[in-house]
Amino acid sequence: MAQPSPYTPGEISRGVPGRGDLIAEFEERLSLLVDLQRLVGRIHVAHGERGIGKTSLLRAYQRIAERRDVLCIWVTAGERTGLIAQLLREIRRETTTWPRSAAASVGKLLDSLTVTVGVPGVASVTKSGGAAEERADLEARELEEVLRAVLKNRDRVPALILFVDEIQTADADGIRTLAYAWQHLQAEGPDLPAAVFAAGLSNAPEHISGAVTFSERFAYRPLEMLSTGAQVSALTEPALALGVSWTPSALSTAAELAAGYPYALQLVGDSAWAAAGRPDPGGVVLDEHVDRARRLVDRDMGALFAARWSSTTPSEKAFLGALAWLQEGESGVERSALAGARGVSTTGISTVRSQLLEKGLIQTEGRGRVRITPIPGFVEFIRDQGENPHG
Ligand SMILES: Nc1ncnc2c1ncn2[C@@H]1O[C@H](COP(=O)(O)OP(=O)(O)O)[C@@H](O)[C@H]1O
Ligand SMILES: [Mg+2]
Structure with a gap:
């Protein structure tokens, strides 16, 4: 079969x-939200x-929340329209299926807001006099109004x-608008x-604290x-659901590999599942299957690294190459050590550093130290791309 x-x-x-x-924490927050009808004051x-x-974690949160009839609005940030416009668009999409009168009141409110928050550019024209903070403050008020309208009938949306x-x-x-809105709501x-x-x-915490000064609003x-x-x-769990088991030794090899x-x-x-011949109920995944999977895994991880490597500029490659040889264990590397490394130009170092942080290829290790993102095999891959700059 x-x-x-x-x-x-x-x-x-x-x-x-x-x-x-994290799931337990979410459930506790959810109980605050649904059972006590209270705001979750910090942005998690x-x-x-x-x-x-x-993403899998957020989707798990969503599944749990939907079981309690919570209205879940989901956006993947990064669209040109901006975060708030994305959120409002999704709110509109979710509420149009509501009974006519309820949908109409939210819809009307959203229509009246597009002048200020819905259309990027228009906002800056209409309020060009204000500083960024003032604008965020105004937009936050409007966002709050929308949330209140959506939550007006708690029988429909708890x-x-x-x-x-x-x-x-x-x-x-x-981000600023969202943070302001949550600050107001808390008060x-x-x-x-x-x-x-x-x-x-x-780099999300860094990105957020670059946008708002009061980052204690975030958890x-x-x-x-x-x-x-x-x-x-x-x-084991997904296998057991299909009546298939793994031997202890196959499990420990697989865990070590990943x-x-x-x-x-x-x-x-x-890959082990495929090597085991896509077992029927009663089947067992053995050591030899994991061993055969190893090659496939190496190939796929190699392709992943190659794709990331090819998306970097020559100076980013030089930076990564130096870092791969300098970093030891998990302690990260100081800026000065990097600046001294051959092939890394001192002038552009902070630009390159922030580009690599943005791409998720390096991460900070406190006190300005950085290390290569600890995906198994990635440092070795980078070392293989070039000569040891010290050797
Ligand atoms: N807790 C977990 N246990 C096992 N596998 C997981 C877990 N969370 C995610 N995965 C798997 O890891 C991969 C990356 O998950 P994803 O949620 O897309 O990560 P991210 O959003 O951080 O890039 C996917 O193949 C997913 O199925
Ligand atoms: Mg993701």
């Missing part, structure tokens, strides 16, 4: 093993490298969550059952690599 693979390389994962603490931001499981994925690509104006609308849950690359949650136990659950990186783990699971 041959069962298709239950693993999800490059797709939203079905479960989120290893994220129990999960952050980490690409492939660590941010609570509202705004999900923002890829927040590191959101426009600074949009004036603690009984409005609304929340924001966002996710972004490791940052770094996503870590999966523990061995979480990796084992991620491999090294806690969720994307790699799904690749390992998927």
